[in-house]
Amino acid sequence: MAGRGTIQLRSGEDIILRVENLVQEFPVGRDRVVHAVSDVSFDLRKGETLGIVGESGCGKSTTARAIVQLPPPTSGRVVLDPSSENEIDLTRLSGHDLRNARPRLQMIFQDPISSLNPRRRVKDIVSEGLEIWSDGDIGTEGRERVEEVLHAVGIDPVVAASHRPHQFSGGQCQRISIARALTVNPEILICDEPVSALDVSVQAKILNLLEDMKARYELSLVFISHDLSVVRNVSDRVVVMYLGKICEVGGADRLYDAPAHPYTRALLASAPEPAQSVGVADAVLGDDLPSPTDPPSGCRFRTRCPLAIDRCATEEPLMQEIDEDHFVACHLPST
Amino acid sequence: MKLTAEPPMDESSGAVKARRLGPGFWLPMGWIFLIVGVALLAPVLPLKDPTDYFIRPGERPPYPPSADHWFGTDQDARDMFSRIISGARVSLAVGFMTVTMSFIVGGTLGMVAGLVRGWFDRLASFLFLVVLSFPGIVLVILIIALIDRSVLTISVVLAIGGIAPVGRLARAATLSFAEREFVIAARTLGARNSRILFRELLPNVVIPMGALVLLGVAAAILAEGGLAFLGLSIEKGETWGKLIRNGSGSRVLRDSPWVAFGPITVMFLTLASINYIGDYLRDFFNVRETGLGQ
């Protein structure tokens, strides 16, 4: 689009997170603004894993941070339990109310080392969430919870009590991060490139662990990655982003088997092991990456798009449904 | 690529234990312990009274070092050894008081500025800049002339000069850690600013600041020496600066160098030890922080 529109939003009682028209802009220098995320909407169903895939600069990590209000978005809504009576719009909360809502959404980050405070013992790190909400002593129940969660992610609680993060490997640090997030019983876990810094032989273990934890603790996941194979593996639904906009949304297998947006097709064709649904010709993309301070008019992808026509420069494509639960923002979608 | 495989925990914890502080650390540390210990215990040690005149009839002071006066005496026949120790009490007190004050004020300002950003950060940064740009010595002379020349006043005045560099370092260190994911994780768990400041940031910021504490003590002792040369040091009692100044007249220096030599040596060894320990600790903790093999 890449383009705008909210037709991809679903209804139903089991939607637990809805992001509407999210915009995140950062001022840089005088009169210049980075349009990091521009009018992005998606939702998350209970028990679902939503994958967000895109290249650097597409706004996927900014979106993750905007969901947890760190920092809050420039505009748009981030709604928890949108179909219930007591829906909460995080962007309207502040202070005490926002703090109270925070444990419901937890995050896992890319860098396993920088995710953990190097000066604290691992058990203290994992206990932190409970400590914050208990005024000091987390009690017997709290300690049991910490042990239970540590055991669940595969870290020995005895070792965790006496060791600091740098004494663990990258994969183990990611396990510790997951444990820290789980202690406060979150509903939604936002994973921002959780396996990108890990060796391939460790990746599979962490991905499997996330699947296990999702089932065990009844989590819903937002999973952000640049790695197309990883995203397909973990996701039920996938959002493809480009330069702050959504290109395509759909069920994971449907989107990978019948990609409709030229950018999605190019991504799938450029992967080290290309997807079967696309051909070599789909990988042909211009190298001219536009600046996020001055995004192209109309469709933001048009400067690199092999199919671009005049209309793409003047009119931003609207999100349209091309198949059941498969949405694309393009004037010339492949079908 | 990393040269080592990511070490399993037992291996790596052994590695950390294996890194101990060497003799290069303990030698200067021993000197500091000695000088601080002697200064603290001076009232109960069997020392000569630093204000007594040990005039030997028929001989003109200053007297050179002897079994009786290890470091000799000054022009008034007072014992240099006990005067140096008495001076250590004041000089070290000035050093530690100055650093304590500048770190409490500068460190707090810098860390809060680095964490909350916004207008507070701009105001604090502006204040640091003003203090750094102001000719410090003029300020010091002005305040001392207006108030008094007590240990406390001198320490406060020197501490004001220390706020800016300390604050800027604290701010920079805080900024570098505040961007890390573990701080964001703490916020998503619901942590307040105060908790993030004390639990997440302080333990990390303390490390680079620690080395500066020692450098600050050394700088304060040195600054006091500088004031002494302008005749603006503590009014009552001895300091190393005053002792050195006392011995540094050209005739005294030529005819009886021990008057200046004693305090100069002790002051030099002390400052060198403090600075060396500071550097050593910084290197030591840098390795610890990054974690071996990661």
Next chain:
Amino acid sequence: MTGRQAPLLSVRDLKVVFPTPIGMVHAVDGVSFDLEAGQSMGIVGESGSGKTVTAKTLMNLLPSYALVDGSVNFDGRDLRALAAERKTEKHLWGVEISMVFQDPMTSLNPVKKVGEQIAESVRYHLGQTRTAARRQAGDLLEQVGIPEPGRRLDEYPHQLSGGLRQRVVIAAALACEPRILIADEPTTSLDVTVQKHILDLLDDLRTARGMAMILVTHDLGVVKGRTDEVMVMYAGRTMEEASTEAVFSQQGHPYTEALIETIPKINSASHTRLVPIPGQPPVTTSPPTGCPFADRCRYATDLCVAQGPPLTALGNGHHVACHTPVRTPAAETALAANAARGHTATGLEIHQSGVPIGAVTGGLGEQT
């Protein structure tokens, strides 16, 4: 070797040891390979496998405290002896053997125009005049596919996108017509759509210039269908060396097999359970006497623990360092025996189907 030309590059039993506070790190532990002129080879391994140290040894970029053993011959010249003598061969590294690094931003000087950076090496090594060097820099930029090369010559690195920067780095590496180009993770910091372009470019340049290339990467996908040969490294040793085709279709080493199996596949349906490799790599400060992969291998026998397998030929230039290569009767027997007793010779518990238990239960109770 009779009847065959001597290889362009020949590495024999290379060992690199780094003294560190935690002990002697055996980064490269006996690696041998040949590279023919014009041939391309991939070195694949995870962090700690020794792949980058091997590349740095070839480029004479190891720190001076590294202890090196073994021989490296380039076109009949002993590179290790030359490295020891230092100044006689200043026109070897960067000229005949050249390197492209992972991060284009750090390999370019941020305060120098890109044209100057390329021209500089041409002037220094080939003694060309300023104008000739500049003209050549422009030609090189055009060859690496940079649009408007004339204008780009006078730009600074920060004015270029990541992909263009890496193209500049490649242009600089090619400036003196190297006979071997070593590319160390050349696309790891780039986006996937750009990555493909850069790899294609390296391939085209290699073919056009008849240059040999070593592509060092952690990503098997990068070498697939691209290099002639692949060497798989693990814990400082060569596990397998074969034609790229063979590595993917009939890999002989259990490690290669496990590595290919563990990667999520873009064409597999979502929520396909991944097969992790149990355990973790051995500690490089005390390499095991036996096979370094034995602890994690479902085929492991007593022999694997007792004795490190030498690199042996399977035919067709396929070499494997394994007592029980995959798809051989030895492997079948070993796996059947291990499955029957429920664990391997190293105590790794395995399922009756021959899959390690840790791989099935995933995270629970098992350390990464």
